[in-house]
Amino acid sequence: MRNSVKITTAVLAAGALSLGLTACGGGKDDDAFVVAASPVPHAEILTYVKDNLAKDAGLNLEVKEFTDYITPNTATQDGSVDANYFQTQPYLDNFNKKNHTDIVSVVSVHLEPLGLYSRSLKSADDLKKGATVAIPNEAVNEARALKLLEANGIIKLKSGAGTEATPKDIEKNPKGLKFKELEPAQLPRSLDDVDAAVINGNYAIEADFKPAKDALVLESAKDNPNSNLLAVKKGHENDKDVKKLAKLLTSPEVKKFIEDKYDGSVIASF
Incomplete structure (x- = not known):
């Protein structure tokens, strides 16, 4: 049976809270900027940013890994996390439409060819x-x-x-x-x-x-609309920490990290 995102927002939100708390090991640290991400390559890229760039930029970055494609959005929508990094624009558009959420893209970071x-x-x-x-x-x-x-x-x-x-x-x-x-x-x-x-x-x-x-x-990278995005709940696009992370994720350092680590299997889209 197809599992398109046709589950009600209320049910998903409850699942997001449950899974989010499990993944986080408790409540969200108010001082941290928490980003939900798929383990590879998203969390790896974020961890590179956290370990090498975030401190100098004044960003207290926390990375939470999720293995599904639903919980990161519902957790972002209900505030369990501050942002997510795992999805493409077509997927996000479809999710918002089906679940009446209002999550928006901040910046395109990379392409993972199917x-x-x-x-x-x-x-x-x-x-x-x-x-x-x-x-x-x-x-x-x-x-x-x-x-x-x-x-x-x-x-x-x-x-x-x-x-x-x-x-x-x-x-x-x-x-x-x-x-x-x-x-x-x-x-x-x-x-x-x-x-x-x-x-x-x-x-x-x-x-x-x-x-x-x-x-x-x-998949060819040329004219491909399926780049992976940093996304937040609408209204938070210009938050200070969001803008800091967007700048770091599209920095020359991150581009070099992607090129060196993934050898063409992940392609920077900036």
Whole structure:
């Protein structure tokens, strides 16, 4: 069953508070600027900023890691955290629309190209008729996965298929591929059970893949709208600490850190 973000805001907010307190180990430190982030590469980038840049900028940065794509937004909306860094603009737009939240982008930081991976195949051309391909099961990233396959001639989507496209929007499927929709975090583990999987960049890196080298096909960075953002609740865009962090995340030091650490698997978008 598709798990697009159609859960009510009230339920999500309750979950965010519960998970947020678990992740934080208690209440939020009033003196700290707390940012919710996916572990890789977001939390790693933030930790670099915290350890090397934040003190000199007068920013008391605290990083809280979350492994899902819902709680960071609900925690930002209800004030459990001050900001988040894990998502793209299309995902944020869809989340706000479905959940009646008002979270806004502050600055674009990096792109994690979505890629097609396999334990057994050496090339996307090796996909056999009737092969099973796992894809993210939530809105926007599922559409990104299908568009990646389309861009590489594997399928063709119906005209007008947008950011909420699903396998039902496939117009041509020459190899009769079967699609298995899974939680994004489960996709790397699914590779033992499927022929290939389209995996978000952060989860691919966590699973020790090197997207620039290991992906059978990889999203192009050119004109790509899916850069990852620093985001806050509307009305906080010009807060002092928000502006400090935005400046640090788009600094030459962070750009060099991204280039050196991720070797093309994460690309600075500033």
